[in-house]
Amino acid sequence: MEESTDRPTKKKVVAVVGGGLVGALNACFFAKRGFDVKVFETREDIRQAKIVKGRSINLALSHRGRQALNHVGMEDKIVSQGIPMHARMIHSLSGKQSPIPYGKKGQYILSVDRSNLNKELLTAAETYPNTKLNFDHKLQDWRAETGLMTFVRSDGSEEQIKADLIVGCDGAFSAIRKQFLRRSRFNYSQTYIPHGYMELTIPPINGEFSMKPNYLHIWPRNTFMMIALPNTDKTFTCTLFMPFDEFEKITTGDEVIEFFQKYFPDTIPLIGVDALKRDYFHLPAQAMVSVKCSPYHIGDTCVLMGDAAHAVVPFYGQGMNAGFEDCIVFDEILDQFNDDFSVVLPEYTRVRVPDDHAIADLAMYNYVEMRAHVNSKWFLFRKHVDNFLHFLMPKTLVPLYTMVTFTRTRYHQALERWKWQDKMINRGLLFSATGAVFGGSYLLIKNPPDIDKLIVPAEKMWNSIVALRTS
Template sequence: MKNNNVGIIGAGLIGSLLGIYLSKKGMDVSIYEKRSDQRKKDKAQEGRSINMALSDRGWKALEKIGLKDKVKDSSIPMYGRRIHDEHGQTTFLSYGKENQAIYSISRSHFNQILIEEAEKEGVNLCFDHRCDHVDIYKNEMYFSLPDGRKLKKVPDVILGADGAYSSLRDAMQKQARFNYKQEYISHGYKELSIPPKDGDFAMDPNALHIWPRGTFMLIALPNPDKSFTCTLFLPFEGEKVCFEKINDEEDLESVFRTYFNDAYRLMPNLNEEFFGNPTSSLITIECYPWVAHKSLLIGDSSHAMVPFYGQGMNCGFEDCFILDGLIEKFGTTSWDLVFEKFQKIRKPDTDAICQLALDNFLEMRDSVANPKFLIRKKIEAKLHELYPEEWIPLYTMVTFTDLSYADAYAQGKLQDEVMDRVMSDPLITQNWQNLDYEDIIHQIETAKLV
């Protein structure tokens, strides 16, 4: 077959899944990954990965290639947020209807499943290949190997699944008229953990735990070994609680005892982890075009987002699903057309989810601690129950449907305006169970017509 020699940069979650997809189409796929094969190591402990939360878009992409059941076995459903206040009291807030859940899975374990599947499908996996440079005009990729050797590869097409610090994007950035933005938020994060207690989960395993504290927060996601992977999000510097001001065990203990006391009692390794693990930063990347000659950016390389909507991986998987659909429609003799359609279709959606991810940080660290916010969520859930087609909460549209992110974003804005009016009733705390739901639905239908 012609035009079927594909080079993918990056064997992360998106690169591996993409390799499986394209290999199943009969293509000759090689994936080049700068890291060593993690399977040859004892344990993949990076100390920087946030646990992944798989949701419907991700599952849909896995289902198409028959991996849904296999992955499900390694994941734990989380049916809602469990919100911890300063006194250790918790409140549970469902993500959707009963049985609707997002699924916690370890990044490294999931990555290994996908890499193994890719190999089974005949993908040529090249570890320890650091991409130094891409010549997008000649379709040449240059790699360095650990022993100092240099290699050049010239596939028919290059797919850059090489993440936020993409080499392929670096090459594109030097081109005329490449729009590009990288923006860090003022917060960083650090991975911590809660080990099993008496052989079992130390907290409810079927929830995403949040300790919202206004300008900062702690979260915890369950693992199959009955531990939790925790992530602490703090401002790097500032007047109040921030990484800059936690310099010794005393500082650390004081912050945790004050703000996260119930979690603190479950974290015997806090000191070692806090001072041993890196403090990582959080970036948003937006760029356009994603295509240059026979190269395409996919996943985080073109649209890295902050992790607060749990959609980074799901969005990257949906990228693969959509690209696969376009290949089915137009064939690989028309890569130009496939790539062009892909970027045109996908760019408004990834812009929308990047923005939603930024917005959701405020909701997670602050709003969820507000009683009025909980009422708002309950009103929306009730509306969705009564009018399942007419009112779908934004979180549900993003997480439990495959409605385009851009459409979900636009509809979410309309619903927010209506809900702002509903919530402006000073007696809403008492009245919320007796609202005129039909009138609210009427408002949203009127708003759509404007």
């Protein structure tokens, strides 16, 4: 990767606050454009840390994220380190397994390791000579009017830097966003869902995967669920999503086993009784928050991206993909307006806010689908209908999941189109059913059956029932 030479010699300074996934990828984007990029991360360098703190829910990389990685030459490397998942594998209470494909043949999402991906992106950012990574730098204060920022290190020392653009990529509890909250006409909301999550591990058996690896495994139980994603070390990371009050009812190891015997009996031999009793109490259930805000910018000096702008619950597998798409959308707008921040930042807010709000809503909806709807025969029937119609009319009728996961259709447009399609398909099914009823009625009227022939078998059936009940 080389620094671009077709930019002005006087470089603008871009300060990226947050060295997580979106921050590290953003550093690559800005460095590629020739900006002087400085990344500031509160934590130590995770590439050298013995224990990496933070969330570890497996990530599902799909088309939007891959497109952003491709833009900075990272797609092939990351894809080679992931595991393709071609379908959901639904585990019933009886242990039966039923696959539900994600899309057309050949379409898949990738299970990727969060920590490894973050390390790869930091290393990629560091290869640009115009990028400097600064770890152990906690943001203490900043000024939108001047671009002046103050950071504090763990030893108590301070450092000030001035930036032409401040990019807040510092997560759902963003320090950058706190300044936004002090300004008028900034809309902000956060919603904690009543469900938490807990991670467990299914180890390999004889060095191999203990379940089929190329699936996202789901145990839907209506009000809660468990999922499992494959890892390259042949383990599965299981995540149990459940209301907090249900987590709190389980207080002993025996109660853990009793709970799993009731709802996830097929996983007990896979996880192991002792491991279940131990790991369930290793960490308490963690909360999940959905954040919406607007605008994403202040003047021409600061902009929010990733979870700092739109934290979403993890049920559509789009949190990282949406954050990565932020990077490529911003880059496209920089191209459109020749790096003029005074025009680029308002345009980014205008374009991106409705999409990020839409994916936040879709992520909430998909939790209900994953834990409950996949058990429904009507849901499965509609899936077949949707896929069949998509096969017949690939450009006219596109399933929602396909639009969200395998295209860059804007999220809010995908949501609107899905609502329209759903209404049209349901009407079509209703008309078809109504037509079948009227057609059947017409045939019965034109060709009435012999009633005498129907009465005799009916009488025999009734007599048999009476005999059984009295025996």
